[in-house]
Amino acid sequence: MAPPRRPGAPQPGPGQTGPAPAGPPPEQRTGQRPPERLRQRSPHGAHAAPGPVREVLEPGQAPWSTEPESSFSTWARRFFRGLVVAVLLLAAISGIRSWISPNRTPETVVTGQNSFPADESRAIATRYAISYLTWDEQTPDARAAQVRLDLAAGLDTRAGWNGRGKQAAMIAYPGEVKIDPGGVAAVVDVRVRVQTYFLKGRVWTPGASSWQRLSVPVARTAARVVASGAPTFVPDGPAPLPENLPESGVPDDDLTAATLKDAEAFFSAYAESDNKVAAVTAPGATIRSLGGAVKLEKLKDWQVYTGNDDERRATAAVTWDGAGDTALDQTYTLTLRRTVATDGAQRWQVAAVG
Structure with missing residues (x-):
């Protein structure tokens, strides 16, 4: 009597005497993988107390639970969210404004007036004023040679003198330099002490000396400062004290x-x-x-x-x-x-x- 056959085992075909060849595993035949049982050793040993039993979830039920949010948490979350948005908006507005009108550090503006050589102008104007107010009809070329030292090239070295008389400028003091807005020309205020002479018979005799005030025009060239023309006389009268002169104080x-x-x-x-x-x-x-x-x-x-x-x-x-x-x-x-x-x-x- 043949032994009972195992359910599901393949039967030998006709003409086969031995067992049927093993077919593919069941999961390949059916397309499904049987569930595997995972075994995990309890850290408390075999006698550990069983854990809580999880409740069976209903179909469509989420695997978590929700709790109601407090009003303070809602307010704080909305406040910080609004604060972040406001900061981002301010940053965006500031950035756009800086693109349109950037803040630039004011730079020191160097103008022609700032760079005008005032000290050299005083020196040239002072020497030229002495040469201009000094003459002697017996040596007319001496004055022209002195005037030529400071007068711009190409201008008349006679500088308006008619070639008569005798006079000597002894000392001169320069003052204010008024610079033209273009920064190329200026006028220098110069005070000169002048000794006059008069002809007594055939001898030049010293006369009265006096202070005269001139306005000397000068100009700046690439090489140096030069006198740009003949000076002009300027009145030098008295002036009253300013009304806001500091007081001496209260006497003790x-x-x-x-x-x-x-x-x-x-x-x-x-x-x-x-x-x-x-x-x-x-x-x-x-x-x-x-x-x-x-x-x-x-x-x-x-x-x-x-x-x-x-x-x-x-x-x-x-x-x-x-x-x-x-x-x-x-x-x-x-x-x-x-x-x-x-x-x-x-x-x-x-x-x-x-």
């Missing part, structure tokens, strides 16, 4: 009376020698004397003004005796400083003149 009559003798001693020493001045000035102060050029005749006026306890301002009107019977009045501004001796005695001494 008590301190004025207390320091009067010390002021007289100072100006007497100030006229004579440095050693005598050093003996009556405040410690640490260095004041040079007049070296005997004059002598003190009298202190006409002395005034100390209110201030702090250590330093005061004072003015003095002094009459100096000069050579012969000459006398000259001058006004000085001084700084007084309070000094304390080792015995506690206090004095006010001159610390500076002017």
Whole structure:
């Protein structure tokens, strides 16, 4: 009797005596893989307590649970979200504005007026003014040679002189330089001391000397500054003091009376020698004397003004005796400083003149 056949086992075909050849595994025949059972060893051994049993999910049920969100969390989330959006918008607006109108650091503008050689202009104008106001009809070429040193090439070296008379410019002092907006030309204010001569018989005799004021035109070239034409005379009259001149201050009559003798001693020493001045000035102060050029005749006026306890301002009107019977009045501004001796005695001494 044949043994019972295993269910599902392939049967031998006709003419086969042995077992049928093994076919493909069941998962290949059916297209499905049988479920595998995973075994995991419990960390607590075989006697560990069983874990909680998971509930069976209904079809369509999500494998998580939701909890209601609090109102504060909702507000905070919306607030920070709005804050981020606002920052991004501000950054975008600032960036666009910088593209349209970028902020540029102002640069120092170098103009022709800033770079104009004012010092060289003063030097050229001063020498040219002396040459211009000096002439002698007996040596007319001498003036032309001096004018040519500073006058621009190609201009007439006679510079308006008719070739007659005699005059000498002795000293000159330059002043303000007014530069043209283009930065190429300028005019220089120059004051010149002039000695005139008059012909007495056949001899030139010195006459009166006077100060004259000129406006000298100059121009800047690639090589140097040159006089660009003949100067013009400018009036040099008096002018009143400005109305906003600083006031002397409030007088301190008590301190004025207390320091009067010390002021007289100072100006007497100030006229004579440095050693005598050093003996009556405040410690640490260095004041040079007049070296005997004059002598003190009298202190006409002395005034100390209110201030702090250590330093005061004072003015003095002094009459100096000069050579012969000459006398000259001058006004000085001084700084007084309070000094304390080792015995506690206090004095006010001159610390500076002017």
